[in-house]
Amino acid sequence: MPEASTGVRRLLTALRRPRRTQAVVAVALALLGFAAVTQVRANVDDSTYAGYREQDLINLLSGLSDTSQRAQTQINTLTRTRQQLESTTSQRQAALQQAQSQVSSLSVLAGTVPVTGPGVKVSITAMREDAGVTPFLDLVEELRTNGAEAMELNGTTRIVAQTSFDTAPDGLLVDGTLVRPPYTLRAIGEPGTLAAAVTFTRGPADELRDAGATVQVDQEDSIDIHSTYGSGGGSGPSPQ
Numbered sequence: 001m002p003e004a005s006t007g008v009r010r011l012l013t014a015l016r017r018p019r020r021t022q023a024v025v026a027v028a029l030a031l032l033g034f035a036a037v038t039q040v041r042a043n044v045d046d047s048t049y050a051g052y053r054e055q056d057l058i059n060l061l062s063g064l065s066d067t068s069q070r071a072q073t074q075i076n077t078l079t080r081t082r083q084q085l086e087s088t089t090s091q092r093q094a095a096l097q098q099a100q101s102q103v104s105s106l107s108v109l110a111g112t113v114p115v116t117g118p119g120v121k122v123s124i125t126a127m128r129e130d131a132g133v134t135p136f137l138d139l140v141e142e143l144r145t146n147g148a149e150a151m152e153l154n155g156t157t158r159i160v161a162q163t164s165f166d167t168a169p170d171g172l173l174v175d176g177t178l179v180r181p182p183y184t185l186r187a188i189g190e191p192g193t194l195a196a197a198v199t200f201t202r203g204p205a206d207e208l209r210d211a212g213a214t215v216q217v218d219q220e221d222s223i224d225i226h227s228t229y230g231s232g233g234g235s236g237p238s239p240q
Contacts, residue, residue: 111229131211
């Protein structure tokens with residue numbers, strides 16, 4: 001028993017007072033333990049799929065591929081939808097613009113709106129009473145046939161396709177309204193073409209002269225037509 005007690009005391013003394021060799025061994029063991037723990041953690045972090053079987057990995061990749069394809073299909077569908085909407089919008093805008101242009105053109109032809117543009121001014125003095133309305137009708141028809149977009153007589157009376165003409169003791173009845181000479185007929189269109197439509201040999205100008213009138217045709221860069229059809233003979237201002 002004394003020898004055993006002596007051995008225990010020596011061990012306790014050694015633990016309380018470690019020699020240099022024991023200290024080195026302790027530090028080495030501590031470093032080894034730290035490295036082992038770090039390696040285990042690294043293995044856990046870097047091997048998320050390390051435990052997967054080959055078939056599991058194949059299934060996983062297949063699922064990812066299917067998901068990617070579905071997403072691309074949806075993208076393609078949305079892209080086509082957007083393109084169709086853009087195309088439809090463009091078509092609607094084009095149709096609207098065309099309709100607006102047609103409305104504007106028809107409004108001018110119908111005489112329901114004022115209009116400004118280049119054209120001709122035809123000045124005519126009184127015709128003989130027996131000349132009738134034929135020379136004047138021929139003048140209007142030639143201008144219309146050669147592209148006159150709008151016509152106005154004496155600055156107050158808009159002339160359109162359905163305008164009626166008749167004779168009167170003191171002038172012409174235009175849609176039932178008396179218009180006295182001298183007459184000034186303004187027509188909007190290409191000036192050279194309209195002037196030629198009036199002045200060609202045996203054309204309207206010659207007919208009017210044969211009816212006793214004098215005729216002058218002037219080409220103008222800008223003509224204002226203010227009167228509108230159906231306004232009671234026209235109440236717009238008369239160009240001077």
